[in-house]
Amino acid sequence: MSGHDHDHHHDHDHSELSETELRVRALETVLTEKGYVDPAALDLLIETYEKKVGPRNGARVVAKAWADPAYRARLLKDATPAIGELGYAGRQGEHIVALENTPARHNMVVCTLCSCYPWPVLGLPPVWYKAAPYRSRAVADPRGVLTDFGVTLPKDTEIRVWDSTAEIRYLVLPMRPAGTEGWSEKKLAELVTRDSMIGTGLAKRPEDLA
Amino acid sequence: MNGGQDLGGTHGHGQVAPEPNEPVFHAEWEKRAFALTLAMARPGGWNIDMGRFARENRPPQEYLSMSYYELWFYALEAMLKERDLVDDDEIVVGHALHPPKPVKQTLSPGDVAQVLYRGGPTERATDTTAKFKTGDRVRAKNINPVTHTRLPRYVRGRVGTIERVIGCHVFPDSNATGAGENPQWLYTVRFDGPELWGDGSDPSVKVSVDAWEPYLEPA
Structure with a gap:
């Protein structure tokens, strides 16, 4: 992605473009000409969230918590500095709380009012997280939502839903799968899916990696 | 506002449809709308709550029929127009037609990493006491x-x-x-x-x- 793309865009046949695409291009040109934005800064913002910040960050956090009991304790006590130890911090992750899944309690995170999501550890949210089906049902029928994700939990497991209505961002610490004793943090991280850190999924099992 | 954004417990939206191997963005314009929104917050002078209100402040049927980055983009347009930073005629022709207004600060490429890393913490010092305690x-x-x-x-x-x-x-x-x-x-x-x-x-x-x-x- 480079700033040169902008000139290239204008060579396209505009009839192929939607009204919104045209308006976005037009607005970027206007804002650039007025000196309000620098397209190179826009490119960097995009590159950051396409290439650098994503659920692999969160997977490192979870894997370290699985492997290192002292880190796990720090993470559950005050997640923001614990996550900061791995270099992850900032926008949409200024105040993070880690939620520990146990056999007795499964945590699930939603933002019914918009799309609040812990960017430094999970990146930008997927479309379904921002869309009406998830936002409407996660608080009223979380077991039904889990079924949409192919997850069924025992009836007596408490389903604890966290609606992110303020600037606190929630990261689920999924249960460590059996059969992973002695695994390195790097190998453990391969088991940690994005959905397992939102609470709409579980961590992979060792046999899933084959 | 009791708008289309307040979705918790509403019915009829169907099943959740996860997309396997979903890309971060689904179109080039989404990337630009996202980045413009982030980059314009400082020169535009609005805060995150003003931004959220601009996204939800539309008829519910519109809110529910627009994609998330459409909501972001049209909120950005609305906030820019409210502050006279951009006029409709400029968006129509795709060029600046009026002189820029002075703005506080723009986002330079060299600032991006630091601005993102710093974020915008919302906790504030207080000399008041919390009215409620755990268990109340x-x-x-x-x-x-x-x-x-x-x-x-x-x-x-x-x-x-x-x-x-x-x-x-x-x-x-x-x-x-x-x-x-x-x-x-x-x-x-x-x-x-x-x-x-x-x-x-x-x-x-x-x-x-x-x-x-x-x-x-x-x-």
């Missing part, structure tokens, strides 16, 4: 402001338990209207499923919201 029973007030609020309808009037006293945080209801940060104590309030969804609903479900003190009264 509280009722979410029945409020219906036409302006921005972060108290979803599905908890209004319902009784829950203070699970955690979070700290004193910027109050969105004030911050969104330009009335200032007006920091207030913030709590995690946990509700039993049947309190929210009625007798016969799944008793194993518990739902929490993070609620500022002005949203709550003792129960």
Whole structure:
């Protein structure tokens, strides 16, 4: 992605473009000409969230918590500095709380009012997280939502839903799968899916990696 | 506002449809709309709560039929126009037609990493004391402001338990209207499923919201 793309865009046949695409291009040109934005800064913002910040960050956090009991304790006590130890911090992750899944309690995170999501550890949210089906049902029928994700939990497991209505961002610490004793943090991280850190999924099992 | 954004507990939206191997963005324009929104916050002079209100402040049928980045983009347009930073005629022709207004600060490429890393913490120092403590029973007030609020309808009037006293945080209801940060104590309030969804609903479900003190009264 480079700033040169902008000139290239204008060579396209505009009839192929939607009204919104045209308006976005037009607005970027206007804002650039007025000196309000620098397209190179826009490119960097995009590159950051396409290439650098994503659920692999969160997977490192979870894997370290699985492997290192002292880190796990720090993470559950005050997640923001614990996550900061791995270099992850900032926008949409200024105040993070880690939620520990146990056999007795499964945590699930939603933002019914918009799309609040812990960017430094999970990146930008997927479309379904921002869309009406998830936002409407996660608080009223979380077991039904889990079924949409192919997850069924025992009836007596408490389903604890966290609606992110303020600037606190929630990261689920999924249960460590059996059969992973002695695994390195790097190998453990391969088991940690994005959905397992939102609470709409579980961590992979060792046999899933084959 | 009781708008299309307040979705908790509403029906008819269908199943959740996860997309396997979903890309971060689905079109080039989404990338640019996202980045423009982030980059314009400082020169535009608005805060996150004003941005959220600009996205939700439209007829519910529009809100529900637009994609998320469409909501972002048209909110950006609206905020720019409100502040006379851009005019409609400029968007139509795709070029600046009027002189720029002076702005506080723009985002340079060299600042991007630091600005993102710093973020925008919302906790504020206070000399006030929290009214509630962990374990207290509280009722979410029945409020219906036409302006921005972060108290979803599905908890209004319902009784829950203070699970955690979070700290004193910027109050969105004030911050969104330009009335200032007006920091207030913030709590995690946990509700039993049947309190929210009625007798016969799944008793194993518990739902929490993070609620500022002005949203709550003792129960």
